[in-house]
Amino acid sequence: xxxxxxKAIEHxxxxxxxxxxxxxxxxxxxxxELGSLFNQIxxxxxxxxxxxLHERVPGPKDPPVTYMKIIDNNVMTVSVFILxxxxxxxxxxxxxxxxxxxxxxxxVTIDTYSPLxxxxxxxxxxxxxxxxxxxxxKIPAFPTRFENTRTFSAKDDCAILxxxxxxxxxxxxxxxxxxxxxxxxxxxxxxxxxxxxxxxxTYYKEVEASFTSAERATVSxxxxxxxxxxxxxxxxxxQTLHLGHTVM
Numbered sequence: 001x002x003x004x005x006x007k008a009i010e011h012x013x014x015x016x017x018x019x020x021x022x023x024x025x026x027x028x029x030x031x032x033e034l035g036s037l038f039n040q041i042x043x044x045x046x047x048x049x050x051x052x053l054h055e056r057v058p059g060p061k062d063p064p065v066t067y068m069k070i071i072d073n074n075v076m077t078v079s080v081f082i083l084x085x086x087x088x089x090x091x092x093x094x095x096x097x098x099x100x101x102x103x104x105x106x107x108v109t110i111d112t113y114s115p116l117x118x119x120x121x122x123x124x125x126x127x128x129x130x131x132x133x134x135x136x137x138k139i140p141a142f143p144t145r146f147e148n149t150r151t152f153s154a155k156d157d158c159a160i161l162x163x164x165x166x167x168x169x170x171x172x173x174x175x176x177x178x179x180x181x182x183x184x185x186x187x188x189x190x191x192x193x194x195x196x197x198x199x200x201x202t203y204y205k206e207v208e209a210s211f212t213s214a215e216r217a218t219v220s221x222x223x224x225x226x227x228x229x230x231x232x233x234x235x236x237x238x239q240t241l242h243l244g245h246t247v248m
Contacts, residue, residue: 005045008037009071009078016075016098016185026098031160035100038158041181043104046070048179052082053105055177065089076185081171083108083179088172091204091230094161096197099184101171102158106178110159112147113168113230141207144168146226152180168204168230204230 002010011034019026043053052066064087071078081089091111101110147166151174152159161167171180189199207229 003045004037004040004042008034008041011037012078012100012183012185013075019098019185020075025162025164031098031162035158035160038100038102038181038183041102041104043154043179046080046104046181048080048105053177053179055085072187074186076183077187078181078183080104081180081182082177083171083173085173085176088170090233091168091170091206093168093202093204094163094184094188095167095199095202096163097161097167097184097186097188097199098163099161099182100158101152101161102181103152103154103156104179104181105154106173106176107151107153108171108173108178108180109149109151111149111170112159112161112166113144113228114147114165115167116143116145116227118143141229141231142204144228144230146228203233205233207231 015026015030015034062084064084066082068080068082069077070080083089091113093115150159159166161169186197186199188201189197192198
């Protein structure tokens with residue numbers, strides 16, 4: 001009999017393969033159906049070693065984040081991330097991608113943002129000048145809508161992101177070691193001229209910015225959420241991300 005994990009992966013592969021053949025947005029009901037399958041997955045199914053989830057104070061040479069591959073092809077990537085207490089995955093995006101994040105051990109807190117149309121929310125000149133003065137160079141910034149901060153545990157449903165919404169997030173473990181199952185489709189691609197499409201992972205940070213009353217009114221009326229600006233940063237994620245043993 002197929003496990004919950006096997007059923008979810010088979011369903012995901014069929015869904016995202018169809019997405020490649022017919023490049024239109026995936027209906028919400030299809031995403032929720034796949035999410036309901038991922039909600040049933042437990043850490044026991046993934047054969048994770050209890051040692052790697054054991055609560056301990058990380059030493060100076062211990063990696064704060066461990067990344068474990070399960071599936072990696074041109075349709076999707078499936079992996080497990082393990083975060084030690086106090087560690088985080090910095091604010092980053094998922095260009096043109098769908099994603100499902102299911103906590104299987106402990107809990108993680110996620111700050112979530114949605115990108116906004118830059119043509120409607122230009123960076124104010126005064127804010128650009130302030131950034132230039134602070135950093136000594138031009139700092140490009142991008143408008144986003146801050147969605148929420150939410151803590152997910154193994155008892156909660158998975159978090160879902162789409163190309164249009166909730167596509168930028170930061171993940172951190174505050175209360176102890178945490179592990180989550182992660183699926184991304186299509187996967188990241190750092191080859192600029194790849195036939196599968198160029199989809200690098202970009203890191204960001206919030207920057208202080210001021211907006212005109214008209215800009216804030218537009219966002220307030222449409223979304224009732226906080227409008228913030230984020231700026232790209234350069235980070236060496238290899239310093240914090242450790243590739244562990246392949247799962248399964």
